[in-house]
Amino acid sequence: MVTHAASLCAAFAYAEFAGMVPKAGSSYTYCAAVLGEIVGWIVGWDLLLEYTAIVAVVAIGMSGYLGFLLEAVGIHLPAWALGAPGTGAGHRIDLLAVAICLGVAWLLTRGTRTSARVETVLTVVKIAIVLLVIVVGFTKVDSGNLQPFAPFGLGGVAYDKLGVTGYGVAEAADAAAQHQGLPLAGSRVALQGFGAVGSAAAARFAELGATIVAVSTAHGVRYDPSGLDVGALLAARDEHGDHFVTRHPAGTALPFGAELTVDCDILVPAALQDVIDRGTAHEIKAKLIVEGANLPTSAEARSILAERGVTVLPDFVANAGGVVAAAFAMDARYSGFRPGTASIFESVSARLRANTATVLDEARQQDITPHAAGRRLAEDRVRAAMQSKGRLPRD
Template sequence: MTDPLALVDDWGPEKIVVVSHRRTGMKGVLVIDNTARGIGKGGTRMSPNVTVTEIARLARVMTWKWAGVDLFYGGAKAGIVADPNSPDKEAILRAFARALSNEVPREYVMGLDMGLTENDAAIIQDELGDRGAAVGTPQHLGGVPYDELGVTGYGVAESADAAAGRIGLALSGSRIAIQGFGAVGAAAAQRFDQMGAAVVAVSTAYGALYDPAGLDVAELLRARDQIGDGFVKEHGRGTALPPGAELTVDCDVLVPAAVQDVIDDDTARRIKARLVVEGANLPTSPSAQEILAERGITCVPDFVANAGGVVAAAFAMDTRYSGFRPETTVIFTAISARLRTNTETVLEEAQRLGVTPHTAGRGLAEERVRAAMVSRGRIPRAPRSSW
């Protein structure tokens, strides 16, 4: 078992709160990583395998993500140890919200992550009696429904287009492989399709489908809605592959958009894509990132490529108590502009310094967070020169 104190470094976490509720069996954790640039904001996930270390890692990603797109919120994340398909989901969610009523929404505002939906965000608001307790609620409640709008996947495709242009790859006509066909992967596939790219592989936990000539994205979405994630076995189109094989198919752009830690050193050596765009959080290990760079494969970091969700969340945060619903066209325009600019900036900085994009992007984000920590007196100012 990891000692939570061992997770603390120069950046955070500032607070780790572990909660439980005997009657419902709820167990959960909130990690507020760094609030130098603003209140803690990050998604809440529900999974039987949630750990404190996992949530702490994701909270740190949120610190860099907010700073990377230069928006003024702090890194945080929460997790609930439970099956999101449990018939007791609502009771567990309400118990979790109650247990964190000291922190929410004064120090942390809940959002959506793996296992939670727009309606779950509404349940949190209802339990705490506060519209400001969570964002990502349904549109009919005045919220910004991230998954329904597909904001994160949209941003991944916009980031990929910017990165492709920088390496001389025309996205239109290119071949895209996507791991994961949930909210992020499916929305990215739709946007790639609109851009004229061919989605040649998609996957779920049940397996993958591959067709070098391109899959029909609209047909895949219909099949998923009708059958569920098992459509990759029952769809009947394309070649069926085992889970994970989609990472190494012949393609131009690879988008890991499922879970963390899926590209290790061995997989990095077998990837055939020219460009990897991280739709999921933490899909590559640091050593895998180095291998990709050595092989001349550009890898756009998660905290850059999948930041469309945080841009949308910033709009939702801004209007939590407003009687007016945020304009979706404004949100999508902002996502495209910020992610394209940030992608180009990070890749240019990586080339200039001769480091991986992860190192370059994190360095830029660290500068912004460090400046905020100095201004707030959280770390000492550098001594003035006597000259």
């Protein structure tokens, strides 16, 4: 009761005292200045109780880790020293937690300088642990097991395995090509990147009747103006990894970056950002660029391409298939049933095709680039939503 009353007084005192004194202080200072020494004395003891409880809780948690560490090196403590009464068979006292509390108390009595040195050592240890985790993550963790939201085994959606984003890129490209009067069937498509997005896009392009003339990885480009067999490319990648572009028998091997300027109708940069700059923009032969990667074109490059009559479909439209699929996963995260794959692909196709047409229509009507049109439409939608909820700032 006393602790509750003191905490309530402290809460009221913070706001009052903050407006009176330009210099911050502790809750004890606030209460003593606003409500008098008696309330300040109560709050002071309340803080001591809180700090004591917090240190005890942290020490108990750390003692568990320390106990596991000691056991790993062959040091076994007796059962009576492993926990407080009622926490386990034979437990009498959490000896490790007591030792940690005494160590903290000793450190505080040594003064600020010693505490600062210890804090520096602990900071170095924390940084070392973070670096160790990063190194282990890069060398030991299989990124293929990563699944946003719920894992596949718990009802989640396997985005990369399904190729949702790449599928959406191809669907958006088809809608953009139709908008330009360019039939996708028979069109020549060049893809930069043949990972989760690029390979899935290539498969969908092939289903829609397009001809894949170039694909690339970090190790180079495989180019064939008469068309590459997507199924054979996928099999070669499974066998050789990203090196398949240098070992696949079909077509010609080109250096990385050449896929951006080969003769094609549609170019899909689906690997890296900032790959199409001012210089590359003058050399591109495609009539339509569909951004499968995030930020693959610079603003200057887009201006040059617009002057040349090349349409650039923005990344936030073309590669939004994963976001649509994520909405299904979020909606079903408390359900025992996984979202149906067919409904996900249908929604990705419908939404991305509709957004593509909307953005390109706006760009044509306003005589601006699709990126500018897309941002303007997005801002208008967000503003309308904020206004409907009364969240717009008042003039």
